[in-house]
Amino acid sequence: MAGIYIHVPFCYTRCSYCDFYKTTDQQFKDEYIKALCKEIDNQSAFLLKERIETIYFGGGTPSTLSVSELKIILDHINQYTSLKEVIELTLEVNPDDVNETYIKGIVELGVNRLSMGIQSFFDGHLRQMNRRHNAQQAAEAIQIAKENGIDNMSIDLIYGLPYMQFDEWQANVRMAIESKVQHISAYHLTFEKGTLYYDYLKKGKLKEVPEAASVKQFDYLVKELKNAGFDHYEISNFALPGLESKHNSNYWTGIKYIGLGPSAHSFDGTNRRWNISHVQKYIKALETDSAYYEDEMLTEVDRYNELIMLGLRTSKGFLMEAMQQFNTSIIQFFEAELTNQLSKSNVLVKNAFCCVAEDKKMITDRIISDFFYVEEE
Ligand code: SF4
Numbered sequence: 001m002a003g004i005y006i007h008v009p010f011c012y013t014r015c016s017y018c019d020f021y022k023t024t025d026q027q028f029k030d031e032y033i034k035a036l037c038k039e040i041d042n043q044s045a046f047l048l049k050e051r052i053e054t055i056y057f058g059g060g061t062p063s064t065l066s067v068s069e070l071k072i073i074l075d076h077i078n079q080y081t082s083l084k085e086v087i088e089l090t091l092e093v094n095p096d097d098v099n100e101t102y103i104k105g106i107v108e109l110g111v112n113r114l115s116m117g118i119q120s121f122f123d124g125h126l127r128q129m130n131r132r133h134n135a136q137q138a139a140e141a142i143q144i145a146k147e148n149g150i151d152n153m154s155i156d157l158i159y160g161l162p163y164m165q166f167d168e169w170q171a172n173v174r175m176a177i178e179s180k181v182q183h184i185s186a187y188h189l190t191f192e193k194g195t196l197y198y199d200y201l202k203k204g205k206l207k208e209v210p211e212a213a214s215v216k217q218f219d220y221l222v223k224e225l226k227n228a229g230f231d232h233y234e235i236s237n238f239a240l241p242g243l244e245s246k247h248n249s250n251y252w253t254g255i256k257y258i259g260l261g262p263s264a265h266s267f268d269g270t271n272r273r274w275n276i277s278h279v280q281k282y283i284k285a286l287e288t289d290s291a292y293y294e295d296e297m298l299t300e301v302d303r304y305n306e307l308i309m310l311g312l313r314t315s316k317g318f319l320m321e322a323m324q325q326f327n328t329s330i331i332q333f334f335e336a337e338l339t340n341q342l343s344k345s346n347v348l349v350k351n352a353f354c355c356v357a358e359d360k361k362m363i364t365d366r367i368i369s370d371f372f373y374v375e376e377e
Contacts, residue, residue, distance in 0.1 A: 001256075002258070003054040004260065005259040009261065009263065013130060017191075019195050023060075040077055040079075040260060044080050051081075052077075054246050058115075061096070067106060088113055088246040091106055094143075100147075112152060116138075120155060126138075139179070146180075151182075155183075155184055157185070160189040166217065182243040186236055189299075218362045235313045235361060254306075271295050271298070302331065304373050312354075312355065316355060319366055345360070
């Protein structure tokens with residue numbers, strides 16, 4: 001079992017908080033698709049060998065690609081692996097790209113899950129974030145998708161926005177529930193280097209929200225979504241039962257995947273590889289058969305830290321037995337830290353799995369970093 005991630009780096013505008021690799025220059029689309037098909041050819045051995053169960057178009061903005069452009073990519077993949085075997089085919093879309101014709105077209109291609117970047121149902125927030133859509137377009141896009149064949153949809157929300165009042169966050173969560181989607185991802189705003197918001201933070205134009213406000217928003221989100229029947233299956237992700245993202249769940253459980261397109265990452269169980277984060281250099285490298293990625297073999301410490309990081313972000317946690325694969329010093333370090341975290345009631349061990357305690361989820365990142373093993377120089 002394996003997955004494919006396809007990075008579509010094109011966006012029409014830059015959102016103020018976003019540090020994903022993207023370009024607002026649309027002129028390289030045709031060459032990008034050609035290069036992507038070449039990369040698919042380069043990965044033919046993997047595609048012929050593995051059973052591909054999930055495909056995920058992420059970005060950037062995959063919905064900047066037309067239905068016929070998406071078809072070229074999927075047809076090319078279909079030469080090496082049967083798309084009929086794919087259980088989940090997700091496309092990230094921006095609300096303002098959604099219309100009846102587009103949704104019908106992608107459903108015909110086999111897309112059976114949408115991930116829509118809503119972020120907020122308030123025009124003021126959307127303008128502040130430099131999103132292209134407005135609140136009305138967000139609500140309409142969800143409706144159009146549902147009416148035209150999408151019955152598995154995720155929407156993204158952002159909390160921890162410095163200018164968002166608590167009652168606005170409450171309204172956003174309520175509107176997300178009322179929109180009757182099957183999956184909700186909610187991310188706390190982070191100020192990443194290279195973004196407009198990072199500059200604003202440095203210049204004092206924006207301030208991080210106090211931790212107490214973040215915790216209040218997160219607690220409200222968790223409580224309301226649980227009441228509405230959603231499982232909180234990963235720190236930022238909530239799904240109606242059985243409708244978790246299969247593709248992302250596979251990342252968290254260490255299943256193999258290939259990443260295609262600029263900046264995409266791949267993992268084959270032991271090796272991690274990452275493509276160059278530059279669309280023109282990516283195209284050129286594929287055209288000239290030169291290097292377009294770097295890779296590294298995961299060390300034992302990398303594998304331990306990865307198990308901790310991915311496992312503790314999920315509500316199930318990681319299987320304690322998995323620790324047996326590591327050397328004595330890692331196991332001893334883990335056991336000492338486990339005792340420490342158990343004494344603070346930050347984690348619990350349940351049915352042979354170690355997970356973060358329900359009321360400590362907001363400090364998951366801190367708990368994970370305490371568990372990280374750092375090799376001495
Ligand atoms: S958030 Fe999405 S649409 Fe906005 S710039 Fe980033 S990748 Fe593009």
